[in-house]
Amino acid sequence: MHAEMLVLRFSREVVDKPIIYRLVKDYDLEFNLLKATIYPRKEGLIVMELRGHPKNFRKGIKYLRDSGVKVQRVAHEVRRNEERCYQCGTCTAICPTGALYIQRPEMAVGFDASKCSACELCCSVCPARAMEVRLNQSVI
Ligand code: SF4
Ligand code: SF4
Structure with a gap:
Protein backbone atom coordinates (compact mmCIF):
# COMPACT_ATOMS: atom_id res chain seq x y z
CA MET A 1 0.00 0.00 0.00
CA HIS A 2 1.33 3.40 -0.97
CA ALA A 3 -0.07 6.66 0.40
CA GLU A 4 0.73 10.30 -0.22
CA MET A 5 -0.75 13.66 0.64
CA LEU A 6 -1.55 15.53 -2.56
CA VAL A 7 -2.77 18.92 -3.72
CA LEU A 8 -4.78 18.76 -6.97
CA ARG A 9 -5.44 21.90 -8.97
CA PHE A 10 -8.25 21.76 -11.52
CA SER A 11 -8.51 24.20 -14.40
CA ARG A 12 -11.96 25.51 -15.30
CA GLU A 13 -11.96 23.17 -18.34
CA VAL A 14 -11.84 20.00 -16.20
CA VAL A 15 -13.42 21.10 -12.93
CA ASP A 16 -16.83 19.66 -13.87
CA LYS A 17 -15.49 16.21 -14.88
CA PRO A 18 -15.86 13.18 -12.56
CA ILE A 19 -12.10 12.77 -12.20
CA ILE A 20 -12.02 11.65 -8.57
CA TYR A 21 -14.79 9.15 -9.24
CA ARG A 22 -12.73 7.61 -12.07
CA LEU A 23 -9.65 7.56 -9.86
CA VAL A 24 -11.51 5.35 -7.37
CA LYS A 25 -13.42 3.20 -9.86
CA ASP A 26 -10.79 2.61 -12.57
CA TYR A 27 -7.61 2.56 -10.46
CA ASP A 28 -8.92 1.05 -7.22
CA LEU A 29 -7.55 3.93 -5.14
CA GLU A 30 -8.90 5.26 -1.84
CA PHE A 31 -8.84 8.86 -0.77
CA ASN A 32 -9.29 10.90 2.38
CA LEU A 33 -10.48 14.39 1.54
CA LEU A 34 -8.98 17.14 3.72
CA LYS A 35 -10.04 20.22 1.81
CA ALA A 36 -12.01 20.91 -1.36
CA THR A 37 -12.68 24.26 -2.99
CA ILE A 38 -14.57 23.59 -6.21
CA TYR A 39 -16.84 26.00 -8.05
CA PRO A 40 -18.60 25.07 -11.32
CA ARG A 41 -16.85 26.55 -14.38
CA LYS A 42 -14.05 27.99 -12.20
CA GLU A 43 -10.73 26.63 -11.03
CA GLY A 44 -10.74 24.17 -8.14
CA LEU A 45 -8.40 22.82 -5.50
CA ILE A 46 -8.48 19.57 -3.55
CA VAL A 47 -6.16 18.48 -0.74
CA MET A 48 -6.35 14.76 -0.02
CA GLU A 49 -4.48 11.67 1.01
CA LEU A 50 -4.48 9.14 -1.84
CA ARG A 51 -3.59 5.50 -1.23
CA GLY A 52 -3.55 2.18 -3.00
CA HIS A 53 -1.28 -0.39 -4.63
CA PRO A 54 1.91 1.36 -5.84
CA LYS A 55 1.27 0.34 -9.47
CA ASN A 56 -2.29 1.67 -9.36
CA PHE A 57 -1.06 4.79 -7.60
CA ARG A 58 1.38 5.57 -10.44
CA LYS A 59 -1.31 4.91 -13.06
CA GLY A 60 -3.76 7.09 -11.17
CA ILE A 61 -1.27 9.98 -11.03
CA LYS A 62 -0.65 9.62 -14.77
CA TYR A 63 -4.40 9.68 -15.37
CA LEU A 64 -4.70 12.89 -13.35
CA ARG A 65 -1.89 14.59 -15.28
CA ASP A 66 -3.24 13.36 -18.64
CA SER A 67 -6.61 14.81 -17.63
CA GLY A 68 -5.08 18.25 -17.14
CA VAL A 69 -4.92 18.22 -13.34
CA LYS A 70 -1.81 19.76 -11.77
CA VAL A 71 -0.62 17.36 -9.05
CA GLN A 72 1.62 18.40 -6.16
CA ARG A 73 2.98 16.19 -3.43
CA VAL A 74 2.72 17.58 0.09
CA ALA A 75 5.43 16.60 2.49
CA HIS A 76 4.74 17.91 5.94
CA GLU A 77 6.51 18.05 9.22
S1 SF4 B 1 4.04 21.25 26.51
FE1 SF4 B 1 4.14 22.91 24.99
S2 SF4 B 1 3.74 21.92 23.05
FE2 SF4 B 1 3.07 20.48 24.65
S3 SF4 B 1 0.86 20.90 24.93
FE3 SF4 B 1 1.98 22.16 26.40
S4 SF4 B 1 2.28 24.15 25.42
FE4 SF4 B 1 1.77 22.66 23.81
S1 SF4 C 1 5.25 15.15 18.19
FE1 SF4 C 1 4.21 13.16 18.52
S2 SF4 C 1 1.99 13.64 18.49
FE2 SF4 C 1 3.08 15.39 17.57
S3 SF4 C 1 3.05 14.99 15.38
FE3 SF4 C 1 4.99 14.17 16.17
S4 SF4 C 1 4.55 12.02 16.62
FE4 SF4 C 1 2.57 13.04 16.39
Missing part, protein backbone atom coordinates in the same frame (compact mmCIF):
# COMPACT_ATOMS: atom_id res chain seq x y z
CA VAL A 78 5.49 19.06 12.71
CA ARG A 79 7.64 21.48 14.69
CA ARG A 80 7.39 23.11 18.06
CA ASN A 81 7.24 26.86 18.35
CA GLU A 82 9.49 27.33 21.37
CA GLU A 83 8.18 30.82 22.06
CA ARG A 84 4.61 29.59 22.40
CA CYS A 85 5.23 26.39 24.36
CA TYR A 86 4.77 26.95 28.09
CA GLN A 87 5.75 23.42 29.10
CA CYS A 88 2.32 22.28 30.30
CA GLY A 89 3.01 18.67 29.31
CA THR A 90 -0.42 17.92 27.78
CA CYS A 91 1.09 16.76 24.50
CA THR A 92 3.32 14.12 26.11
CA ALA A 93 0.28 12.03 27.04
CA ILE A 94 -0.91 11.77 23.46
CA CYS A 95 2.31 11.53 21.43
CA PRO A 96 2.46 7.92 20.16
CA THR A 97 6.16 7.88 19.27
CA GLY A 98 7.77 9.44 22.32
CA ALA A 99 8.87 12.49 20.33
CA LEU A 100 7.33 14.63 23.08
CA TYR A 101 8.47 13.54 26.50
CA ILE A 102 9.09 14.66 30.05
CA GLN A 103 12.75 15.35 30.78
CA ARG A 104 13.64 14.29 34.32
CA PRO A 105 14.56 15.43 36.88
CA GLU A 106 13.94 18.96 35.65
CA MET A 107 10.41 17.97 34.44
CA ALA A 108 10.74 20.02 31.25
CA VAL A 109 8.91 18.93 28.07
CA GLY A 110 11.37 17.76 25.40
CA PHE A 111 10.74 17.43 21.68
CA ASP A 112 12.82 15.00 19.60
CA ALA A 113 11.97 15.82 15.96
CA SER A 114 13.77 12.68 14.72
CA LYS A 115 11.10 10.54 16.43
CA CYS A 116 8.13 12.55 15.15
CA SER A 117 5.84 10.76 12.66
CA ALA A 118 3.93 13.98 11.83
CA CYS A 119 0.65 12.38 12.95
CA GLU A 120 -0.51 15.85 14.16
CA LEU A 121 -2.22 14.49 17.30
CA CYS A 122 -0.33 17.00 19.44
CA CYS A 123 -1.49 19.93 17.29
CA SER A 124 -5.11 19.46 18.32
CA VAL A 125 -4.45 19.10 22.07
CA CYS A 126 -1.86 21.84 22.58
CA PRO A 127 -3.64 24.76 24.32
CA ALA A 128 -0.95 27.20 23.14
CA ARG A 129 -0.97 26.01 19.50
CA ALA A 130 2.75 25.59 19.83
CA MET A 131 2.90 22.45 17.64
CA GLU A 132 2.86 23.67 14.05
CA VAL A 133 2.49 21.86 10.74
CA ARG A 134 4.81 22.98 7.95
CA LEU A 135 3.97 22.02 4.38
CA ASN A 136 6.45 21.65 1.52
CA GLN A 137 4.92 21.20 -1.93
CA SER A 138 6.58 19.71 -5.01
CA VAL A 139 5.08 18.98 -8.43
CA ILE A 140 4.96 15.29 -9.40
Whole structure:
Protein backbone atom coordinates (compact mmCIF):
# COMPACT_ATOMS: atom_id res chain seq x y z
CA MET A 1 0.00 0.00 0.00
CA HIS A 2 1.33 3.40 -0.97
CA ALA A 3 -0.07 6.66 0.40
CA GLU A 4 0.73 10.30 -0.22
CA MET A 5 -0.75 13.66 0.64
CA LEU A 6 -1.55 15.53 -2.56
CA VAL A 7 -2.77 18.92 -3.72
CA LEU A 8 -4.78 18.76 -6.97
CA ARG A 9 -5.44 21.90 -8.97
CA PHE A 10 -8.25 21.76 -11.52
CA SER A 11 -8.51 24.20 -14.40
CA ARG A 12 -11.96 25.51 -15.30
CA GLU A 13 -11.96 23.17 -18.34
CA VAL A 14 -11.84 20.00 -16.20
CA VAL A 15 -13.42 21.10 -12.93
CA ASP A 16 -16.83 19.66 -13.87
CA LYS A 17 -15.49 16.21 -14.88
CA PRO A 18 -15.86 13.18 -12.56
CA ILE A 19 -12.10 12.77 -12.20
CA ILE A 20 -12.02 11.65 -8.57
CA TYR A 21 -14.79 9.15 -9.24
CA ARG A 22 -12.73 7.61 -12.07
CA LEU A 23 -9.65 7.56 -9.86
CA VAL A 24 -11.51 5.35 -7.37
CA LYS A 25 -13.42 3.20 -9.86
CA ASP A 26 -10.79 2.61 -12.57
CA TYR A 27 -7.61 2.56 -10.46
CA ASP A 28 -8.92 1.05 -7.22
CA LEU A 29 -7.55 3.93 -5.14
CA GLU A 30 -8.90 5.26 -1.84
CA PHE A 31 -8.84 8.86 -0.77
CA ASN A 32 -9.29 10.90 2.38
CA LEU A 33 -10.48 14.39 1.54
CA LEU A 34 -8.98 17.14 3.72
CA LYS A 35 -10.04 20.22 1.81
CA ALA A 36 -12.01 20.91 -1.36
CA THR A 37 -12.68 24.26 -2.99
CA ILE A 38 -14.57 23.59 -6.21
CA TYR A 39 -16.84 26.00 -8.05
CA PRO A 40 -18.60 25.07 -11.32
CA ARG A 41 -16.85 26.55 -14.38
CA LYS A 42 -14.05 27.99 -12.20
CA GLU A 43 -10.73 26.63 -11.03
CA GLY A 44 -10.74 24.17 -8.14
CA LEU A 45 -8.40 22.82 -5.50
CA ILE A 46 -8.48 19.57 -3.55
CA VAL A 47 -6.16 18.48 -0.74
CA MET A 48 -6.35 14.76 -0.02
CA GLU A 49 -4.48 11.67 1.01
CA LEU A 50 -4.48 9.14 -1.84
CA ARG A 51 -3.59 5.50 -1.23
CA GLY A 52 -3.55 2.18 -3.00
CA HIS A 53 -1.28 -0.39 -4.63
CA PRO A 54 1.91 1.36 -5.84
CA LYS A 55 1.27 0.34 -9.47
CA ASN A 56 -2.29 1.67 -9.36
CA PHE A 57 -1.06 4.79 -7.60
CA ARG A 58 1.38 5.57 -10.44
CA LYS A 59 -1.31 4.91 -13.06
CA GLY A 60 -3.76 7.09 -11.17
CA ILE A 61 -1.27 9.98 -11.03
CA LYS A 62 -0.65 9.62 -14.77
CA TYR A 63 -4.40 9.68 -15.37
CA LEU A 64 -4.70 12.89 -13.35
CA ARG A 65 -1.89 14.59 -15.28
CA ASP A 66 -3.24 13.36 -18.64
CA SER A 67 -6.61 14.81 -17.63
CA GLY A 68 -5.08 18.25 -17.14
CA VAL A 69 -4.92 18.22 -13.34
CA LYS A 70 -1.81 19.76 -11.77
CA VAL A 71 -0.62 17.36 -9.05
CA GLN A 72 1.62 18.40 -6.16
CA ARG A 73 2.98 16.19 -3.43
CA VAL A 74 2.72 17.58 0.09
CA ALA A 75 5.43 16.60 2.49
CA HIS A 76 4.74 17.91 5.94
CA GLU A 77 6.51 18.05 9.22
CA VAL A 78 5.49 19.06 12.71
CA ARG A 79 7.64 21.48 14.69
CA ARG A 80 7.39 23.11 18.06
CA ASN A 81 7.24 26.86 18.35
CA GLU A 82 9.49 27.33 21.37
CA GLU A 83 8.18 30.82 22.06
CA ARG A 84 4.61 29.59 22.40
CA CYS A 85 5.23 26.39 24.36
CA TYR A 86 4.77 26.95 28.09
CA GLN A 87 5.75 23.42 29.10
CA CYS A 88 2.32 22.28 30.30
CA GLY A 89 3.01 18.67 29.31
CA THR A 90 -0.42 17.92 27.78
CA CYS A 91 1.09 16.76 24.50
CA THR A 92 3.32 14.12 26.11
CA ALA A 93 0.28 12.03 27.04
CA ILE A 94 -0.91 11.77 23.46
CA CYS A 95 2.31 11.53 21.43
CA PRO A 96 2.46 7.92 20.16
CA THR A 97 6.16 7.88 19.27
CA GLY A 98 7.77 9.44 22.32
CA ALA A 99 8.87 12.49 20.33
CA LEU A 100 7.33 14.63 23.08
CA TYR A 101 8.47 13.54 26.50
CA ILE A 102 9.09 14.66 30.05
CA GLN A 103 12.75 15.35 30.78
CA ARG A 104 13.64 14.29 34.32
CA PRO A 105 14.56 15.43 36.88
CA GLU A 106 13.94 18.96 35.65
CA MET A 107 10.41 17.97 34.44
CA ALA A 108 10.74 20.02 31.25
CA VAL A 109 8.91 18.93 28.07
CA GLY A 110 11.37 17.76 25.40
CA PHE A 111 10.74 17.43 21.68
CA ASP A 112 12.82 15.00 19.60
CA ALA A 113 11.97 15.82 15.96
CA SER A 114 13.77 12.68 14.72
CA LYS A 115 11.10 10.54 16.43
CA CYS A 116 8.13 12.55 15.15
CA SER A 117 5.84 10.76 12.66
CA ALA A 118 3.93 13.98 11.83
CA CYS A 119 0.65 12.38 12.95
CA GLU A 120 -0.51 15.85 14.16
CA LEU A 121 -2.22 14.49 17.30
CA CYS A 122 -0.33 17.00 19.44
CA CYS A 123 -1.49 19.93 17.29
CA SER A 124 -5.11 19.46 18.32
CA VAL A 125 -4.45 19.10 22.07
CA CYS A 126 -1.86 21.84 22.58
CA PRO A 127 -3.64 24.76 24.32
CA ALA A 128 -0.95 27.20 23.14
CA ARG A 129 -0.97 26.01 19.50
CA ALA A 130 2.75 25.59 19.83
CA MET A 131 2.90 22.45 17.64
CA GLU A 132 2.86 23.67 14.05
CA VAL A 133 2.49 21.86 10.74
CA ARG A 134 4.81 22.98 7.95
CA LEU A 135 3.97 22.02 4.38
CA ASN A 136 6.45 21.65 1.52
CA GLN A 137 4.92 21.20 -1.93
CA SER A 138 6.58 19.71 -5.01
CA VAL A 139 5.08 18.98 -8.43
CA ILE A 140 4.96 15.29 -9.40
S1 SF4 B 1 0.86 20.90 24.93
FE1 SF4 B 1 1.77 22.66 23.81
S2 SF4 B 1 2.28 24.15 25.42
FE2 SF4 B 1 1.98 22.16 26.40
S3 SF4 B 1 4.04 21.25 26.51
FE3 SF4 B 1 3.07 20.48 24.65
S4 SF4 B 1 3.74 21.92 23.05
FE4 SF4 B 1 4.14 22.91 24.99
S1 SF4 C 1 3.05 14.99 15.38
FE1 SF4 C 1 2.57 13.04 16.39
S2 SF4 C 1 4.55 12.02 16.62
FE2 SF4 C 1 4.99 14.17 16.17
S3 SF4 C 1 5.25 15.15 18.19
FE3 SF4 C 1 3.08 15.39 17.57
S4 SF4 C 1 1.99 13.64 18.49
FE4 SF4 C 1 4.21 13.16 18.52
